[in-house]
Amino acid sequence: MAASGESDVVKIEFPFTPYPTQIKFMVKAYQLLQEGGFGVFQSPTGTGKTLMIVCTALQWLRDNEMSVLKQQLVREPSTAAEANAAQPAKSAPLPLWLTQSKATREQEELQAWVNERLERLQQRKTRAAIIKTQSKQTMFPVGLPGPAAKKQKVTQEPAAAAAAGGGGSASASVSARPAAIDLEFLLNSICSTSGEEEHLRAETSRFTKPQILICSRTHEQLKQYKEEILRTSHAAKVVVVPLASRQQLCINQEVRSAAHSASHLTDLCRTKVDEGKCQYKKSSSRTADLALSEVLDIEDLKRWGSKESVCSCPYFGTREAAPDADVLLLPYNCILSRDTREALGIRIKGSVIVFDEAHNLIEAINSSHSCTITQSQLAGCRQDLEAYLVQYEKWLKGNNSANLKIFIKMCDHLHTLIQTETDNHTEGRSHTIARFLQDAQLEHFPLNDLRDWIRDPLFLRKLRGFSECRRRKLARQAGGPNAQYASSSLHTLVEFLSGLLAGTSDERILVWPGGSGSGVEGRLEIMNLNAEERFHDIVKDARAVLLAGGTMEPRREFAPLSSSLPAEKIVHFSGTHVVPPSQVFVSTVTNGPDGHPWKFDYASRSQDATLRNLTAFIASLCAAVPAGLVVFVPSFDFLAHLDTYIKSHPAVSSEIAKHKRVFVEQRAGARGGAGGGKAGSDGDELPLFRDFRQYVLGTDGRARRGALLFSVVGGKLSEGMNFKDDLARGVCVVGCPYPRKDLKIRQKMNFLDTAASRARREGEGDAQQRITGREYYQCLCMKAVNQCVGRAIRSRSDYGAILLIDSRYGVGATQQQLPEWIQKSLTLTIGQDTTQATMATALPSPLEAFFRRMQSTSRSN
Ligand code: SF4
Structure with a gap:
């Protein structure tokens, strides 16, 4: 039987009686759809976000489809003649019978x-x-x-x-x-x-169905x-x-x-x-x-x-x-x-668009406008084009022959550009498109004509057929792998060229050197910096755009996407968890057992003293937290240090082993990597996660046991995995996982700084909404943290502890970038005053008390 999410504003059919937070979500979302605009909606995992979105959107469509269609009867005139016809002379208003007859005819047209x-x-x-x-x-x-x-x-x-x-x-x-x-x-x-x-x-x-x-x-x-x-x-x-x-x-x-x-x-x-x-x-x-x-x-x-x-x-x-x-x-x-x-x-125009799991939307926009070509792909293209030219030159029309030669030269120039970076051992270089064409000596090449010529389906097909045939023959002769790789390179080259020609001043071409011995290939990458511009059409044409996610903080990151809209058209919603705050123990842990402030930055996190303090703390958590404990660390390198330290210190490892078996995530590509085996595709379970789950839940035919899982922030286990109930009674994030400021991140930060200062200087209306490079960098870090802590509580009956281990989590501005429901539970902060008790004595005791209380509550339910 259907129940309703009802308020004095709207009535939404829902399959069961909704929680108050679900009603608030649906009412706010319905208003967004009704009034149009842009919304960022956060609702923690386990709160029924998908069902809320579905019920709201379908209810809105049912309530409003006809009225939206009727609005299309009063459409804007598309030509001057139509505009004149639609503009009757002021002195001669249409007679009432004519207006009524027109309205009736239009109603009939719509009904038909x-x-x-x-x-x-x-x-x-x-x-x-x-x-x-x-x-x-x-x-x-x-x-x-x-x-x-x-x-x-x-x-x-x-x-x-x-x-x-x-x-x-x-x-x-x-x-x-x-x-x-x-x-x-x-x-x-x-x-x-x-x-x-x-x-x-x-x-x-005449009518466009609202979708x-x-x-x-x-x-x-x-x-x-x-x-x-x-x-x-x-x-x-x-x-x-x-x-x-x-x-x-x-x-x-x-x-x-x-x-x-x-x-x-x-x-x-x-x-x-x-x-x-x-x-x-x-x-x-x-x-x-x-x-x-x-x-x-x-x-x-x-x-x-x-x-x-x-x-x-x-x-x-x-x-x-x-x-x-x-x-x-x-x-x-x-x-x-x-x-x-x-x-x-x-069709975007007039549609309602929901982006779910939108926390990485900006990256998705950027990557959908990016393109990469590697050095070996360029070399493959060159070989195929040259072989084609040699074989068919005397039959080729002059134009085709000349174009093939130019293409070959272009491959050479691009290859050389990458090789120069490799030879000079740079970390890569970024170019604007104009500068790139100049440095690659392509500025005088007829690139538009070349692109149109090579995109001719018939010619491309011939080239591809030839190249595949040639490669198969070569592979047969050499007894090596087959030749399909190079043929796809031709498509990549065409895509790259098209991307280059479609690029704007917001694109950068990154030239990445090859890493000798590391297996990383040199490559060219078209990088889009302005997600806002690419998203502009969607925001402009859609009736409403709703970004939804379990953890959408820091939401400031999304502000530029709606910068073209007035403030009253922008809605934010952050739902509370269906789990009461008493079921979540959240603490920052700012100081080590020795009383010193903890800062797991790149310089200090692998030091012996840091590892000694951290492993001692983790061992104490293993005793205090029942069942599964998941510890996220900032990088695989740090995880390797930590793992080695534990293994080489029997006192620590035996202390941990009293309560937990240790599972360690491996770097993707390493033996047993990507979470301990072949990376799971859509819906597959990662082998490491499966083993951990079986061990904790005892589904391998043995009793339930405690386990400690070390994982990396941003790794396979930090997003989308369901660590419900006993699988993660405790989730720790060690350090603030700021990404390395590589070429790409620096470009993006520079771009944002330039755009923000220009907006301020020129008094643009959206200046307040623009984020700076520094804020963007902070967002990257906290977004990753929020994904990790979102693993902890997955349903209404779930409970657990979230520990943020680094002195930087003690700062109010950082805490404000956590989801609101976590901020509300952040009641206990250990070690702010370094003269106070160290966490080794201060934290496990309230933690144990929390779990005793939760276990007795769940037994009595
Ligand atoms: S997508 Fe596949 S199945 Fe469909 S028309 Fe193309 S080749 Fe045929």
């Missing part, structure tokens, strides 16, 4: 549009029912109807017509048929449609949205379509196995489609039918599309379905780049 959409959806449902029924029967392979099938078409016609007119009885009439029939014929008798027609209809329609776009980082997270939508009372009526790239949705195995990069897969698909050789493309409307008839995720659609009887491309199917959807579920990479948005037909 709504009815047409409903009818279209009903037809899609009927088609989907037929597809599902027929998938259980033997079918002729699609695209290969034999003579018998053709004959069947004729004999089946009356039954097909019955299905078309039969509405809800479609599946019954279909199941009564002989097994082998022509499915396409049957579907067309109900409604024949194509992706092009659907897009044309959406483009030319909710829900974006998240992974398909696993988007799948959760599908599941939460199914829990709501809206599930039966709402149309939800998942979108993704070809890389995720392509089901043509031949294409998938031949492709060695996303861009290569796109290219192979285009070739197949142009040549009419992908059997899945021809019937892509079938996956559109399925997507529009029930709530499915991309895995469901791939399964359906791959069935022999359905044989339908989910990529083109979902694109076809998208204009009719109420909700689109899509990963970040489908929306952040304008090119990708346009390729997928995603």
